[in-house]
Amino acid sequence: MRKFSYRPAKLPAQNDYYYLRVVQVDGEAAWSSPIWVGEPVAKEKNNRD
DSSP states (O other), rough: OOOEEEEOOSOOOOOOOOOOOEEEEOEEEOHHHHHHHHSSOOOOOOOOO
């Protein structure tokens, strides 16, 4: 098994994400769902009470 690590050069911004894509020795590929790393953008509150 091979290991991989990644350290970004800058901190993630709002709504940034990573995904992992791999290609196997036999040429088959696989990828992950997005992995959200940045802070989510705050939604505005609707003040209609």
